[in-house]
Amino acid sequence: MFSPSSPPTGLLEKVFQYIDLHQDEFVQTLKEWVAVESDSVQPVLRLRRELLRMTDLAADRLRNLGAHVDLVDAGFQQLPDGQSLPIPPIILAALGNDPKKPTVCFYGHLDVQPARREDGWVTDPHTLTEVDGKLYGRGTTDNKGPVLAWINAVSTFRALDEDLPVNVKFVIEGMEEAGSLALEELVQKEKAGFFSSVDYIVISDNLWVSRRTPALTWGTRGNSYFMVEVKCRDQDFHSGTFGGILNEPMADLVALLGSLVDSSGRILIPGIYDHVAPVTEEEKRTYEAIDLDLEEYRNSSQVKKFLFDTKEELLMHLWRYPSLSIHGIEGAFHEPGAKTVIPGRVIGKFSIRLVPHMNMSVVEKQVKQHLDYIFSKRNSSNQMTVSMTLGLHPWVANIRDNQYLAAKRAIKTVFGTEPDMIRDGSTIPIARIFQDTIQKSVMMLPLGAVDDGEHSQKEKINRWNYIEGSKLFAAFFLEMAKLH
């Protein structure tokens, strides 16, 4: 673990001491939040009520800090079976309105992925449990811990009766894991309202690539999600009665899916790499500087061999090249046992992670043309339909923005090191939506370590990351004030 290069002085020292002294209280609040099963993924009323309770808990915490809190009604989620469920209100909160100070807005989410002990957790996922400095529990790193770290930083200034160095705003939602329903609409609606005074947006919803070295994230990939349906009829067939006399939808689909990517990970759709920017030598050097132990990463991922042998190649294929993943087949027989069915209609699902300069509608056209061509070669009598059901743009930040400079300085103060300047292979759609709509600087400042296991069993945040992360946000406020 790192120690700061030179000890903090003055106000910063007081702030750090306060956070150290009160760390058990901060952990206790995280425990209370983790105890709320705020799962937005499973659309059931019991869990929606938990989400509403979680939203109230967070809103109360913000009110206790003296923030002005609005709970914005987000309407209802319509389910495919005709039922509807309430979407938890989105929290818009503000603390301070000094025109001489910059206004920094933090985005975070209170909802979590589903978690059941029998999925392979060693401890109860909704009971925060500390083992060797690791705080286990669903939502600890994604995203309750980072949301609370920001609140801890603010509350420290309040507790010390110190002026906040910046005006602070919060956008906290409860549907991120279910696609941030209603959030984009709210951002558009509040562009000239709540967001008009916002100068900077900070998101802390991803991880470092290391267990030790802090990171600053300046880009994420986008995603285009495709469904390819192959249909003979709406009913299944008995393979003893029909096997051998018809084009089987599953055989067509497997051929289609098998035509998308080769065994080296290269996407086989003609033209797909055409707009991807070539790699420069300077860019390659940036990957060399990243603290990633390939062997450790491979072992902790339990993968025998990655497609690439060097750190640089691996990072480039995660961050700056597109990738194609096949996710599943709807309508397929997937249960244990040996049923002799021929599915009558199947839907293959795959997505392409997009990188800067790729054009989403060109990608859509290329995918459709390719699948049409492969399907036509099969002379199948089935019907094929391809649709792009989701299109999320990649996001790239301007790392020359003041807030990146402030964050680098704060990281140096707290951790005594320069951050890894990283991108992220996944997509945080709201970053690009904020950037395009509000047209203000967006930064991702992650707190969690590479092995935190977001979305997985045994999710955790290290006590060290949580507490030093709270200090990091406090130091960031002070650095932002200095730069303004």
Ligand SMILES: NCCCC(=O)N[C@@H](Cc1c[nH]cn1)C(=O)O
């Ligand atoms: N570390 C943050 C990851 C957030 C995340 O999992 N985002 C999803 C968003 C998405 C993309 N396509 C559909 N949903 C992701 O898969 O990247």
Ligand SMILES: [Zn+2]
């Ligand atoms: Zn998240």
Ligand SMILES: [Zn+2]
């Ligand atoms: Zn998540």
